[in-house]
Amino acid sequence: MNARENALVQKYALSFAEKVSDHEEIWEMYDQISALISIIHDSKLNRLLLSATVSKEEKAEFVRTVRQSSFWQINDLIEDVIRDGHADLLLETLERAQLQISKFKNEFEAHVVSVYPLTEEQKERLRRLVETRFSLRVRSIVEELNNTLMGGFIVTVNHKVIDASVRSQLNDVKKKL
Structure with missing residues (x-):
């Protein structure tokens, strides 16, 4: 465009x-x-x-x-x-x-990519983390499963990202070596 x-x-x-x-x-x-x-x-x-x-x-x-x-x-x-x-x-x-x-409305969908589906408790903890870190309200959580992450999750909300995936952590270690 x-x-x-x-x-x-x-x-x-x-x-x-x-x-x-x-x-x-x-x-x-x-x-x-x-x-x-x-x-x-x-x-x-x-x-x-x-x-x-x-x-x-x-x-x-x-x-x-x-x-x-x-x-x-x-x-x-x-x-x-x-x-x-x-x-x-x-x-x-x-x-x-x-x-x-x-x-x-300062209220956004949180897109979560993880290896396994999140439990309701995990979703609620994630909701609180995102709302605190980004100073916004989470309207809903949209999940996507992706086994290439190996573990952890990636959250995207309003073009902001929290990358807590095992793949990302391994890449960080690799860069430090």
Whole structure:
């Protein structure tokens, strides 16, 4: 994405987040945006939206078929992106809108990569650690399993990382030798 496109995505997302930041249902909107993002990923719709061989009208029609939000604000955001001829930026716009909501509320998803699933007790300890270290609230914990870590975990929250993986620790030892 070039600087002009990045600025457009930021404009759409920031405008949306400002409009909805005081709504009681803001987290329901956030969840519906997550569902739309999943639909775009699962259906591989973004390939079509990025294709130079598909017309803007066809892209708009495809997006309108998957747009299923019960919130008019989300539908308006999507319609603005389509109307302005930027359907190819829809996925990035929705992802950035989620990030803007999180920033406004200082409440983020914590993405945890580990070898084994975390217990509820481990999740709660991790939640407290992240909230204390990064001075924010953890809305939810999203887990991903990856056995190449050998052990430990990597947490990413709002572009900040805690890397407590065995692989990382071994690399540190290797560098010191």
